[in-house]
């Protein structure tokens with residue numbers, strides 16, 4: 001058992017440029033965007049829930065303005081730059097990476113949730129940007145702790161965490177014991193995945209299209225009989241889901257705080273920074 005959780009961080013963080021090479025429909029509420037270009041030759045895939053900052057041109061900017069600082073310093077630079085001169089920034093998960101893809105060079109897939117009702121700039125970019133559009137990406141490594149060493153893993157996610165949940169399931173050793181609770185807008189948003197014998201995925205399609213994402217996953221977790229033995233939980237999605245799940249696991253189920261990684265991926269009614 002790892003004594004101290006240390007997120008896995010990239011060893012050589014730098015802002016890379018990439019171009020939109022393809023857009024593929026995955027399911028009614030998810031679109032896959034494939035990035036390519038020589039900039040990705042410097043990208044190191046780590047599997048699991050590997051995520052990155054994605055920099056996009058802001059409305060009215062005719063070219064992409066990228067931070068010149070990397071590691072944690074990009075953010076200070078970002079904040080001190082006037083808004084009109086900053087790029088937009090959002091966070092996304094590596095759905096897949098191929099060193100040599102269909103385009104001949106490296107390719108990185110991202111699965112975007114299409115949230116039409118309150119479409120934000122990143123969702124709109126994913127749905128509409130012309131092929132060839134340029135973005136910047138800054139690898140942030142993993143939030144999941146592969147070295148935790150628990151006897152079993154519990155994954156809880158809404159659709160924004162679906163790419164992370166599937167990445168973790170695909171990266172864990174095949175004999176890992178896993179219960180995954182994945183909430184999706186509808187049954188057609190399920191995705192095929194190869195599972196080890198002791199891995200179970202509970203797909204949770206929302207019955208009510210107006211229900212808040214994450215509520216069903218949280219309710220299901222609260223009612224679930226989890227395996228015995230020391231577990232490690234990874235909970236991501238709309239802010240109330242990770243917060244509520246951690247509270248349940250720690251306060252009601254008696255888990256140690258250090259056995260729960262929880263990350264708010266978005267917040268209902270609030271745009272991500274600037």
Ligand SMILES: Cc1cc2nc3c(=O)[nH]c(=O)nc-3n(C[C@H](O)[C@H](O)[C@H](O)COP(=O)(O)OP(=O)(O)OC[C@H]3O[C@@H](n4cnc5c(N)ncnc54)[C@H](O)[C@@H]3O)c2cc1C
Pocket residue numbers: 051090091092093094110111112113114115118119120121122123124159160161163164213263264265266267268269270271272273
């Ligand atoms: C580590 C990490 C990894 C992530 N990976 C992914 C990923 O692989 N795929 C993915 O789709 N998202 C992912 N997200 C979530 C994504 O960053 C946010 O959903 C982001 O806010 C979308 O930006 P936007 O410009 O479309 O909307 P914003 O401008 O941020 O928000 C505009 C409006 O849309 C609403 N909104 C934002 N996201 C959603 C949503 N998912 N469903 C419904 N309404 C929403 C907001 O509440 C707001 O009202 C990840 C987040 C984190 C922190």
